[in-house]
Amino acid sequence: MNRNPQLNKHGELQHLLTTEGLPVSILLHILDTAESFAGVTEREVKKIPLLRGKSVFNLFFESSTRTRTTFEIAAKRLSADVINLNIAASAQSKGETLLDTVNNLSAMHADMFVVRHLQSGAAHMIASHVRPEIHVINAGDGRHAHPTQALLDMFTIRRYKKDFHNLRVAIVGDILHSRVARSQIHALTTLGVPEVRVIAPKTLLPSKVERLGVRVYHDMVQGLKDIDVLIMLRLQNERMLGASLPSAEEYFKYYGLTQEKLSLAKQDAIVMHPGPMNRGVEIDSAVADGKQSVILSQVTFGIAVRMAVMSILAGN
Amino acid sequence: MQRSISYNLFLTVTMQLPDAEQLLAALTERLRPDVGETDVMIGIHTGGVWVAKRLHQALGISSPLGVLDISFYRDDYSKIGLHPQVKPSDLPFEVEGSRIILVDDVLYTGRTIRAAVNEIFDYGRPACIHLATLIDRGGRELPIAAQYVGAILPLPADKMLELKQESDGKLSLGVRDICLPEK
Numbered sequence: 001m002n003r004n005p006q007l008n009k010h011g012e013l014q015h016l017l018t019t020e021g022l023p024v025s026i027l028l029h030i031l032d033t034a035e036s037f038a039g040v041t042e043r044e045v046k047k048i049p050l051l052r053g054k055s056v057f058n059l060f061f062e063s064s065t066r067t068r069t070t071f072e073i074a075a076k077r078l079s080a081d082v083i084n085l086n087i088a089a090s091a092q093s094k095g096e097t098l099l100d101t102v103n104n105l106s107a108m109h110a111d112m113f114v115v116r117h118l119q120s121g122a123a124h125m126i127a128s129h130v131r132p133e134i135h136v137i138n139a140g141d142g143r144h145a146h147p148t149q150a151l152l153d154m155f156t157i158r159r160y161k162k163d164f165h166n167l168r169v170a171i172v173g174d175i176l177h178s179r180v181a182r183s184q185i186h187a188l189t190t191l192g193v194p195e196v197r198v199i200a201p202k203t204l205l206p207s208k209v210e211r212l213g214v215r216v217y218h219d220m221v222q223g224l225k226d227i228d229v230l231i232m233l234r235l236q237n238e239r240m241l242g243a244s245l246p247s248a249e250e251y252f253k254y255y256g257l258t259q260e261k262l263s264l265a266k267q268d269a270i271v272m273h274p275g276p277m278n279r280g281v282e283i284d285s286a287v288a289d290g291k292q293s294v295i296l297s298q299v300t301f302g303i304a305v306r307m308a309v310m311s312i313l314a315g316n
Numbered sequence: 317m318q319r320s321i322s323y324n325l326f327l328t329v330t331m332q333l334p335d336a337e338q339l340l341a342a343l344t345e346r347l348r349p350d351v352g353e354t355d356v357m358i359g360i361h362t363g364g365v366w367v368a369k370r371l372h373q374a375l376g377i378s379s380p381l382g383v384l385d386i387s388f389y390r391d392d393y394s395k396i397g398l399h400p401q402v403k404p405s406d407l408p409f410e411v412e413g414s415r416i417i418l419v420d421d422v423l424y425t426g427r428t429i430r431a432a433v434n435e436i437f438d439y440g441r442p443a444c445i446h447l448a449t450l451i452d453r454g455g456r457e458l459p460i461a462a463q464y465v466g467a468i469l470p471l472p473a474d475k476m477l478e479l480k481q482e483s484d485g486k487l488s489l490g491v492r493d494i495c496l497p498e499k
Contacts, residue, residue: 012397029400036385036404044412045438048388050398311388315397 005127012316015127015136016309018145019187027190031155033308038301040077050311051080054111058084059101060139061117066275066299067139067149071114074306080112102126110134112314120144120179135313143179149274150183152305154191156298157229160270164191168226170265171214172199173233173255173282176206180274181233189213199223201255203245220254220261227265232257232273232283248281258284262292270294336479336487339450339466340367344374346464347417347448351375355415358382360432361403363421363479366487367450371419382407389431405435412440417464421479423449426460451489453477 004021008014013026040046056075060068068084075082087101102113112135115123120142127136140146154164161167169188175181175198188196189212198209199217210216217223224230235251245251262271271283271293279285288295356379359368365383372381383406387399418432429447436442448464453471471477476494481487 033398033402036388036402039404039406043438044440047438049434050388050393311398315393 005124008132008316010316013312014132014316015123015138016147016313017124017127017136017138019147019150019183019190020145021186022190024190024192027151027154027187030151030305030308030312031158033312034151034155034301034304037077037304037307037311040307041300041303047077047079048307049079051075051078051111051314054080054314055109056080056082056112056114056310057105057110058082058114058139059087059105059116060085061087061098061115061122062140064116064140066302067116070299070302071137071139071148071306074303074310075112075114077303078307078310080310098122098125099129102129106130106134112137112310114139116140118142135316137309137313140179143177143182145183146179146274147183147187148302148306148309149180150187151309152298152302153180153184153231153272153274154187155301155305156272156294157270159297159301160294161228164188164193167193167228168195168197169193169229169231170197170199170217170223170227171231171233172220172223172257174204174235175200175209175233176204177236178233181231182212184231185212185214197223197227199255201245201251221264224261224264227269230257230262230265230269230271232271232277234274234276235278235281237278248278252281252284256280256282256284257287259286259290262287262290268292272298275299333489333491334451334467334469336450336489340370340487343367343448343450343464343466344371347371347375350446350464351377351417352415353378355417356382356409357417357419358384358407358432358436360418360420360428361385364419366479366481367421367448368419370487371417371448379409382409384432384435386428386431386435389435391427391431407436407439410440411436411442414440414442416442416445417448418445419448421450422477423447423452423460423462423465424455424477426456426458429460430458450479450487451477 006015006017040048058068058071072082113126114137115126116139122141123136123138138145138147171181185196196214197217198214199220269292271287273295277283277288357368357372357377359365368381385403385405387402447462449462450466452462452465452468474493474496476492478490479487480490
């Protein structure tokens with residue numbers, strides 16, 4: 001591949017499709033810009049005129065509440081016009097192809113597409129197809145990537161831990177089906193986190209996951225030692241084909257995060273979860289609602305981070 | 317243009333920039349009789365914050381200094397994109413009904429001030445905003461004027477006036493040539 005399809009010829013961000021291969025300077029620019037947007041929420045007028053007159057289309061081919069809502073709030077805080085399309089219930093069910101749908105929306109003068117699709121590579125395909133003045137943000141494609149989730153997680157980690165260069169981060173659970181985990185691993189290693197661990201049963205790990213630069217653990221007791229940041233992943237029931245697991249109860253016994261297991265990590269470790277949570281499956285309610293949980297902060301920071309991504313893209 | 321020729325002449329003949337510390341002292345004395353106890357001050361990133369910090373201290377303003385980064389309100393965003401280093405704005409006081417002294421280092425086209433005023437109004441409706449700048453270099457493109465000025469120093473468009481802050485906090489002025497985009 002000769003060029004990163006996310007960057008324009010000046011090396012600036014044209015689309016956000018994945019955190020893989022993004023230079024550290026662009027990641028930090030997004031995080032720094034998001035810091036400035038975080039304060040907008042506390043003002044009298046929670047709006048900035050940056051994207052006035054621009055149209056942002058939320059194309060959700062797969063259902064989502066949190067991600068779609070926070071993208072919508074982010075676009076509205078930037079003064080853009082937001083059009084939400086629940087595609088599953090419309091044209092595609094009548095037989096229209098993905099690119100025909102995109103062509104029609106482009107003809108309505110879209111400036112930005114926020115795309116969620118159950119097929120890996122869907123956002124990438126749309127990005128390679130649209131006119132150069134249109135920007136595409138991947139809001140999750142299959143098992144591939146979910147870059148804005150990873151970025152808001154990096155923002156959260158930096159808020160609580162200040163610096164990436166002395167951290168041990170553990171990602172626990174269903175790595176195999178998780179686009180979030182992939183995007184997090186790329187972002188964490190690019191930002192200089194020296195040790196990223198994945199903790200999961202063999203059946204929930206992709207083959208050769210070590211190639212991403214992570215250490216593999218199958219046991220929480222060993223894996224959580226000296227950890228600063230725990231990222232719990234949702235057990236993705238809807239993506240499980242066949243029997244990867246004996247039962248949810250047994251999963252909770254070995255990999256569910258309880259106060260007892262959390263005490264194996266550092267005392268000031270933070271607990272994160274991209275949501276939606278399965279309480280009693282991958283995380284105990286006492287931990288999810290406990291002092292070390294920053295799960296709701298992640299949601300709040302998600303708005304500022306998405307505002308930063310949109311305003312950087314629309315300006316390039 | 318007759319005017320710009322005379323400015324050029326001024327620079328090439330003298331090449332002498334005023335001393336920023338003297339301008340700051342003059343600006344402080346101009347502000348002093350008018351600054352009330354309840355007035356608040358806001359500096360615009362980056363040079364404006366340097367000047368505002370010094371004025372804020374010298375005038376003994378009681379409420380903490382506010383800072384603005386106007387990157388989100390610039391009118392050239394659609395042309396040049398987002399500024400690569402946006403800093404958070406912080407107005408640690410009630411804007412609604414307040415008397416504001418807005419501070420910048422150099423007043424030029426007036427577009428920065430327009431953006432700053434727009435941003436301030438998104439925090440609330442102030443009673444009034446007065447503008448104080450170290451230097452007014454002319455070249456206004458909007459109907460904006462400063463109420464308090466350290467010095468008026470008209471400069472042609474191909475000169476860029478820069479405020480610098482030394483490690484000991486002292487301010488100084490520099491001027492350099494810039495390439496103008498073809499109209």
